[in-house]
Amino acid sequence: DGGITQSPKYLFRKEGQNVTLSCEQNLNHDAMYWYRQDPGQGLRLIYYSQIVNDFQKGDIAEGYSVSREKKESFPLTVTSAQKNPTAFYLCASSIPPGQGADEQFFGPGTRLTVL
Amino acid sequence: AQSVTQLDSQVPVFEEAPVELRCNYSSSVSVYLFWYVQYPNQGLQLLLKYLSGSTLVKGINGFEAEFNKSQTSFHLRKPSVHISDTAEYFCAVSEIQGAQKLVFGQGTRLTINP
Numbered sequence: 001d002g003g004i005t006q007s008p009k010y011l012f013r014k015e016g017q018n019v020t021l022s023c024e025q026n027l028n029h030d031a032m033y034w035y036r037q038d039p040g041q042g043l044r045l046i047y048y049s050q051i052v053n054d055f056q057k058g059d060i061a062e063g064y065s066v067s068r069e070k071k072e073s074f075p076l077t078v079t080s081a082q083k084n085p086t087a088f089y090l091c092a093s094s095i096p097p098g099q100g101a102d103e104q105f106f107g108p109g110t111r112l113t114v115l
Numbered sequence: 116a117q118s119v120t121q122l123d124s125q126v127p128v129f130e131e132a133p134v135e136l137r138c139n140y141s142s143s144v145s146v147y148l149f150w151y152v153q154y155p156n157q158g159l160q161l162l163l164k165y166l167s168g169s170t171l172v173k174g175i176n177g178f179e180a181e182f183n184k185s186q187t188s189f190h191l192r193k194p195s196v197h198i199s200d201t202a203e204y205f206c207a208v209s210e211i212q213g214a215q216k217l218v219f220g221q222g223t224r225l226t227i228n229p
Contacts, residue, residue, distance in 0.1 A: 042219035090158055102147055106158035
């Protein structure tokens with residue numbers, strides 16, 4: 001079965017700690033995205049990557065970092081510089097624009113809670 | 116830049132009643148339009164999309180949406196809802212040209228009462 005997996009499903013962090021959220025896809029998609037979801041605010045784009053070894057900041061990149069060393073993987077690190085990291089984080093992937101589906105496929109999400 | 120406004124944060128309806136979830140967008144360029152559904156503590160699932168062609172788009176689970184370019188709207192409708200339709204619904208847009216970044220509305224929580 002093709003799809004996107006995110007781990008862990010729930011994550012607890014103490015203030016001042018960095019944590020890394022995993023996102024893996026076996027859809028052979030070139031593009032991958034990270035979104036943050038807060039109640040009543042919809043989803044906001046953190047980072048995106050259209051190709052291996054390249055990524056761009058989204059609308060709320062401060063306090064986050066990413067890497068894209070493999071096509072299948074796009075991990076997100078929430079650093080201690082992120083002032084309010086408690087949220088639901090969603091990873092997505094897509095084929096490049098203009099090549100067909102033009103939609104993003106989403107993983108099941110990771111809920112991060114800062115204690 | 117694009118923006119999306121979902122006009123209702125919550126919509127309660129009775130089972131088997133019709134429902135309309137409203138979405139308006141703003142953009143200086145041509146866009147694709149999407150509706151996604153999110154069940155509690157899950158990711159998003161695509162309901163339907165408008166890329167081009169007929170302005171009436173049919174999706175999964177009996178939902179449909181109509182693209183109205185003059186009113187910059189993309190309202191979602193279902194003629195008869197079921198308890199299982201209880202979820203949060205998101206309208207989103209992306210530029211036709213470019214990096215395919217999605218801009219989401221704030222979401223509408225649809226609650227179906229028996």
